[in-house]
Amino acid sequence: xxxxxxxxxxxxxxxxxxxxxxxxxxxxxxxxxxxxxxxxxxxxxxxxxxxxxxxxxxxxxxxxxxxxxxxxxxxxxxxxxxxxxxxxxxxxxxxxxxxxxxxxxxxxxxxxxxxxxxxxxxxxxxxxxxxxxxxxxxxxxxxxxxxxxxxxxxxxxxxxxxxxxxxxxxxxxxxxxxxxxxxxxxxxxxxxxxxxxxxxxxxxxxxxxxxxxxxxxxxxxxxxxxxxxxxxxxxxxxxxxxxxxxxxxxxxxxxxxxxxxxxxxxxxxxxxxxxxxxxxxxxxxxxxxxxxxxxxxxxxxxxxxxxxxxxxxxxx
Numbered sequence: 001x002x003x004x005x006x007x008x009x010x011x012x013x014x015x016x017x018x019x020x021x022x023x024x025x026x027x028x029x030x031x032x033x034x035x036x037x038x039x040x041x042x043x044x045x046x047x048x049x050x051x052x053x054x055x056x057x058x059x060x061x062x063x064x065x066x067x068x069x070x071x072x073x074x075x076x077x078x079x080x081x082x083x084x085x086x087x088x089x090x091x092x093x094x095x096x097x098x099x100x101x102x103x104x105x106x107x108x109x110x111x112x113x114x115x116x117x118x119x120x121x122x123x124x125x126x127x128x129x130x131x132x133x134x135x136x137x138x139x140x141x142x143x144x145x146x147x148x149x150x151x152x153x154x155x156x157x158x159x160x161x162x163x164x165x166x167x168x169x170x171x172x173x174x175x176x177x178x179x180x181x182x183x184x185x186x187x188x189x190x191x192x193x194x195x196x197x198x199x200x201x202x203x204x205x206x207x208x209x210x211x212x213x214x215x216x217x218x219x220x221x222x223x224x225x226x227x228x229x230x231x232x233x234x235x236x237x238x239x240x241x242x243x244x245x246x247x248x249x250x251x252x253x254x255x256x257x258x259x260x261x262x263x264x265x266x267x268x269x270x271x272x273x274x275x276x277x278x279x280x281x282x283x284x285x286x287x288x289x290x291x292x293x294x295x296x297x298x299x300x301x302x303x304x305x306x307x308x309x310x311x312x313x314x315x316x
Contacts, residue, residue: 021293022281025253028289031207038092038213045093046121055100056116059140065133067140068096070107070114079148081311082113083183084141086134086167088158090188090206090214091122099157109304110313115141119163123217127230130218134167138177151311153181158206158256158284159214161187165232165263172242181310182246185303186284190233190259191215191226203255206284211255233263241270247306248274249299251282277302 033041058066072080085103087094096116103114117137120129142149154171156164161184171177194212219230228235246267250260260276267274279286279299287296308314 019281019290019293019295021290021295022283022286024290025204025281025283025286028204028283030204031210032205033213034209035213042092045089046095049095049097052095052097052100054097055104059144061136061140063133063136065118065120065137066096067118067137068100068103068116069144070100070103070116071146072108072111072113074111075146080111080113080146081151081153081180081313082115082141082144082147083153083155083307083311084134084138084164085114085116086119086154086156086160086164087116088156088160088188089121090210091130091159091163091218092214093121094159106304106307110308110311112311112313113141113144113147115144122214123220126220127218127222130163131166131170131229134163135170138167138171138179142177151180153183153307153311154179155183155185155307156187157185159188161185162189162232165189166229168243169228169232169235169239172239172244178242179244181244181307183303183307183310184246184248184260185287186250186254186256187232187248187260187263188214188256189231189263191219191231192233193255193259203253204283205289206255208255233259237266237270240267240272243267243270243272245273245310246275247277247303247310249277249279249303251279251284251286253281254284256284275306277306 054068056068056070058068087096087099096118099116103116107114117134119133154164154168165187168182171179194215226234248260248264250257264274264276279295290296
């Protein structure tokens with residue numbers, strides 16, 4: 001992977017005026033945990049989610065996981081488009097309820113069903129546990145009576161975006177299961193990023209150390225080439241050519257900036273329509289850290305519009 005030419009350090013591209021809200025970045029931690037602190041911080045993060053009350057009802061799946069189903073208030077008799085949303089957390093933390101507000105708002109605004117899936121986390125459950133859980137969740141969503149199985153989008157945030165892309169690798173082998181659209185927000189796509197020391201050393205929230213821990217935990221036990229169903233960036237061109245249209249969004253000060261642009265370029269070269277939205281100066285998780293900033297509102301509007309277009313929805 002080719003690193004960016006320079007480290008933006010939270011400064012936007014020269015042809016953009018900086019968003020004042022980005023000044024908060026200098027006060028944020030470079031990483032939410034390190035190799036040593038992960039041992040006690042990860043259980044703490046997970047414990048905190050147990051007190052979060054979900055906003056949506058759920059389906060209990062045979063594999064022991066849950067699918068939280070957000071529906072618009074006005075339900076028609078027609079089958080609705082749907083989105084399977086995969087939460088982030090670096091493959092080691094997080095849960096579907098952390099994106100409750102986002103999923104509920106998206107369902108209402110677009111008049112679609114948004115299902116947030118739970119999945120087993122590393123290091124206790126390395127690959128292919130999360131992949132298998134999400135494959136089952138996608139099948140369960142397609143079987144929901146109100147869902148149009150031909151108009152299901154697949155998306156996710158951070159590690160969830162990477163897992164969504166890796167799931168697409170498997171689903172696109174069969175035209176019957178191929179998603180209609182991919183929505184990848186600051187996706188964690190390339191396991192090779194953990195092996196570099198040259199990109200975004202000043203990144204906030206998700207650092208090189210965090211990234212290395214997350215990937216190492218998820219890929220533990222694997223030997224030989226990393227499969228594309230574990231790290232989507234490992235997919236060959238023939239596989240990528242089967243992908244549906246895709247929207248990829250990332251901040252220019254995000255650790256994943258370079259790998260997202262590279263993945264989008266590969267999709268485009270393979271004949272796949274891949275739209276990229278870059279948030280000038282945006283750090284990892286900026287949309288949740290500064291939700292009211294102009295930068296965030298512009299970015300989230302682009303994400304919503306892309307999903308609406310991808311699912312053939314006129315309202316947005």
